[in-house]
Amino acid sequence: MLKGWHGWIGTFTGVALITVAMLPLAALTVWALARGRRATGTTPTWAWRRSLAEVGIVYGTVPWVWMIMLPGDRAGAVSGRVSLVPLRDLLTIATAGPLTAAVQVVGNLLVFAALGFLAPLRFAALASVPRILALAAGCSVLVEAAQYVLRLDRVSSVDDVLLNAAGAGLAALASRPWWRATARASSDRLRSAPVPGR
Incomplete structure (x- = not known):
């Protein structure tokens, strides 16, 4: 308990x-x-x-x-750590064992997956995979920066940003049939709407 x-x-x-x-x-x-x-x-x-x-x-x-x-065991006692070399952390995780690697990778892919899946359905301006990738990458950078500034005993890694953005992009691709249909329905409604003064 x-x-x-x-x-x-x-x-x-x-x-x-x-x-x-x-x-x-x-x-x-x-x-x-x-x-x-x-x-x-x-x-x-x-x-x-x-x-x-x-x-x-x-x-x-x-x-x-x-x-x-969530803070690590030495939060506040150690300075923030940064990893800016792409794929280095992923290779390190891979040596920790397949289960650990799978949990880490899948967890990072899921962080902004809901955002990637649902944001294009709600906001027409985000109905684009590149825009979702940019949004998720920006949000991920903010989270990684916060981890560093708050000294949470975590590594602020570019690999986390890449995985977070990739997860959102894959989720956006999964929901693409729905948000493309939504965009078409919206444009059809605009075309069929009466024009004032006619």
Whole structure:
């Protein structure tokens, strides 16, 4: 059992349990947002899609960022470490064993996967794989910089940025059929809308 507040907010297990416990609240938030949008005249499909995308981005990203911002055993006692040579950390992880390497790589790919999957569905301006890659890379750089500045006893690595961005890009490709259909539907609605003065 987790004991004390640190066991809940300061460990991977605690964060995972809190994330699961927050699922009903996330679902309720989606419902409330969709209902509010429907009350303002938004079609049910668009109301639900937008609400689900917004909540999904937050719910699917915050726990991962929370986990990678957890301090190590010597946080505050050691200065930040930086690794700017691409693929060096990945090669080091590979020597630690296949299971450790798989967990590290998959974990990094998932950090901004929800953002990559859902942001193009919600924001038309982000309906592009290069834009999602740029957004995820920018967010990842901010997280890595925060790890360094806050002296969390973690390595701020360019490989983490590459994996985080790659995960978001792959997720965007997975949702591409839906956001391309959404973009086409939006352009069709604009073309069919009556022009004022005609």
